[in-house]
Amino acid sequence: MARTDADVLIAGGGFAGLTLAIALRQALGPSFAVTVADPALAANRSGDQRASAIVAAARRLFETLGVWQGVRDAAQPILDMVVTDSRLDDAVRPVFLTFAGEIEPGEPFAHMIENRLLVDALAAKAREVGVALRPTAVARWDGHGASAQSIDAACADGSAISTRLLVAADGARSSIRTAAGIATHGWNYGQSAIVTTVSHERDHEGRAEEHFLPAGPFAILPLKGRRSSIVWTEATAEAERIMALPDDAFHAELEQRFKLHLGEISIVGARRTHPLGFFVARSFIAERIALVGDAAHVIHPIAGQGLNMGLKDVAALAEVVVDAARLGLDPGSASVLERYQRWRRFDTMAMGFATDGLNRLFSNRSDVLRFARDVGLGLVDRVPNLKRLFIREAAGLVGEVPKLLRGELL
Numbered sequence: 001m002a003r004t005d006a007d008v009l010i011a012g013g014g015f016a017g018l019t020l021a022i023a024l025r026q027a028l029g030p031s032f033a034v035t036v037a038d039p040a041l042a043a044n045r046s047g048d049q050r051a052s053a054i055v056a057a058a059r060r061l062f063e064t065l066g067v068w069q070g071v072r073d074a075a076q077p078i079l080d081m082v083v084t085d086s087r088l089d090d091a092v093r094p095v096f097l098t099f100a101g102e103i104e105p106g107e108p109f110a111h112m113i114e115n116r117l118l119v120d121a122l123a124a125k126a127r128e129v130g131v132a133l134r135p136t137a138v139a140r141w142d143g144h145g146a147s148a149q150s151i152d153a154a155c156a157d158g159s160a161i162s163t164r165l166l167v168a169a170d171g172a173r174s175s176i177r178t179a180a181g182i183a184t185h186g187w188n189y190g191q192s193a194i195v196t197t198v199s200h201e202r203d204h205e206g207r208a209e210e211h212f213l214p215a216g217p218f219a220i221l222p223l224k225g226r227r228s229s230i231v232w233t234e235a236t237a238e239a240e241r242i243m244a245l246p247d248d249a250f251h252a253e254l255e256q257r258f259k260l261h262l263g264e265i266s267i268v269g270a271r272r273t274h275p276l277g278f279f280v281a282r283s284f285i286a287e288r289i290a291l292v293g294d295a296a297h298v299i300h301p302i303a304g305q306g307l308n309m310g311l312k313d314v315a316a317l318a319e320v321v322v323d324a325a326r327l328g329l330d331p332g333s334a335s336v337l338e339r340y341q342r343w344r345r346f347d348t349m350a351m352g353f354a355t356d357g358l359n360r361l362f363s364n365r366s367d368v369l370r371f372a373r374d375v376g377l378g379l380v381d382r383v384p385n386l387k388r389l390f391i392r393e394a395a396g397l398v399g400e401v402p403k404l405l406r407g408e409l410l
């Protein structure tokens with residue numbers, strides 16, 4: 001089969017891979033060849049029940065790339081958020097923290113959107129800006145040693161692509177990361193997230209709820225219409241038990257946690273489970289290779305930040321590659337990739353440990369810890385500047401924020 005050249009070859013056409021491809025093509029134009037290879041590009045994504053919280057910085061990036069405009073009407077702004085901390089059978093759930101959801105007037109700190117809608121919009125925009133989309137996996141590659149000017153990748157459909165930079169955007173079980181010999185450090189939580197979608201009688205009015213229960217967080221995240229996405233953490237054995245229940249018993253377990261404040265609920269989406277873990281790759285780069293998104297790090301969904309962190313990788317990598325290409329430099333050179341790694345690895349470790357600590361603090365039955373965390377939450381709730389900092393951090397607007405996430409063109 002044919003052999004082609006690409007300045008950048010991206011393995012993985014999920015959020016991270018497609019966003020990077022669009023950013024590079026928009027900034028560098030048709031003379032800069034970008035290919036995305038992923039067998040899922042040919043698949044129907046209707047089975048993906050997940051929805052994601054897209055924080056303000058990520059929304060600015062999608063708007064700058066011209067993607068948000070196509071999905072805006074399907075995205076539900078999060079207008080406020082409540083956090084509670086209680087036992088499963090407590091009759092009343094005291095509210096410890098509330099966020100009114102704007103970081104700037106008229107700009108919500110996050111939106112909820114169904115994953116498949118956003119990925120479809122990204123694929124359409126990638127096609128429009130001239131990214132070559134290949135519905136096949138990157139099966140093998142050969143780097144030809146340290147001084148080589150390119151990597152030769154072999155795809156599962158028999159085609160071959162020669163590239164100056166291979167980006168691993170191939171998800172948590174990245175085969176590119178493994179083949180590059182990059183180890184990860186982290187651990188499994190022994191927890192799984194049950195994900196489904198419910199409809200309810202009353203309007204959620206844009207309110208997100210996070211109920212910290214002893215088994216872990218139970219999140220109710222508003223979707224367009226009278227619907228909410230549920231991310232429900234349980235110990236893995238308990239999640240398996242709940243998943244195996246018939247529909248009426250599953251509904252009863254859900255209702256015990258959801259309660260009836262939005263009226264009667266109906267389950268309108270399939271149920272799925274996702275095992276939860278935390279890991280960070282020991283390096284985000286190898287010779288002519290960069291890792292982005294879940295290929296580089298996976299964190300607990302407790303703060304809904306996994307994808308948002310991946311988009312920060314993408315925005316940082318796009319910025320360093322565009323700077324280099326405009327100066328006529330090699331986008332896969334060690335100096336370019338080291339700049340990317342310096343920018344992203346420390347920030348990733350910090351966010352990873354923060355979400356890990358949050359999960360440990362909240363997913364337990366200790367009354368002493370419960371008292372301590374409730375005092376802490378109450379304090380954040382009452383000190384306006386501290387609360388504002390928390391909201392800006394959650395919105396992705398703190399630290400060395402790449403241009404695209406500030407809403408600036410590259």
Ligand SMILES: Cc1cc2nc3c(=O)[nH]c(=O)nc-3n(C[C@H](O)[C@H](O)[C@H](O)COP(=O)(O)OP(=O)(O)OC[C@H]3O[C@@H](n4cnc5c(N)ncnc54)[C@H](O)[C@@H]3O)c2cc1C
Nearest residue numbers: 012014015016053137138170171293294304305306307308
């Ligand atoms: C329950 C749950 C809730 C979450 N909620 C949120 C949230 O609210 N907000 C948030 O920011 N994050 C959230 N996350 C995290 C978020 O879903 C992930 O971080 C995000 O989907 C990762 O995107 P990605 O593009 O890096 O990887 P993926 O979406 O996993 O995409 C990887 C792609 O690579 C392809 N691929 C694999 N191998 C190859 C190969 N060899 N060659 C070519 N292609 C290949 C796959 O087919 C796939 O399409 C949540 C996660 C979970 C589990």
